[in-house]
Amino acid sequence: MLGDGGRFVPKIKSLKVKTFPKDLKEEIEVSIRELEINGNIRVEDVKVENMEVMNSPRIPIASVVMTRQLRQEEAAGDKK
Numbered sequence: 001m002l003g004d005g006g007r008f009v010p011k012i013k014s015l016k017v018k019t020f021p022k023d024l025k026e027e028i029e030v031s032i033r034e035l036e037i038n039g040n041i042r043v044e045d046v047k048v049e050n051m052e053v054m055n056s057p058r059i060p061i062a063s064v065v066m067t068r069q070l071r072q073e074e075a076a077g078d079k080k
Helices: 068-079
Strands: 006-010 040-042 060-066
Antiparallel strands (some): 040 060
């Protein structure tokens, strides 16, 4: 999680959706609360009522990557 030293990296900023004009939204919110370091949120994780997401389901939308400092700390911990 971000509190554990990870860095949030957005991968794509927009999704292709199929819906009626009355159901269009300016933005879609996706929770990142449970996202862990080296984890991804993928298109298949987006659930929106009255919309079909047209992007490939396996495409990552965002991820949390390990920072250089955290990698160095882990490497130092492994050497002990």
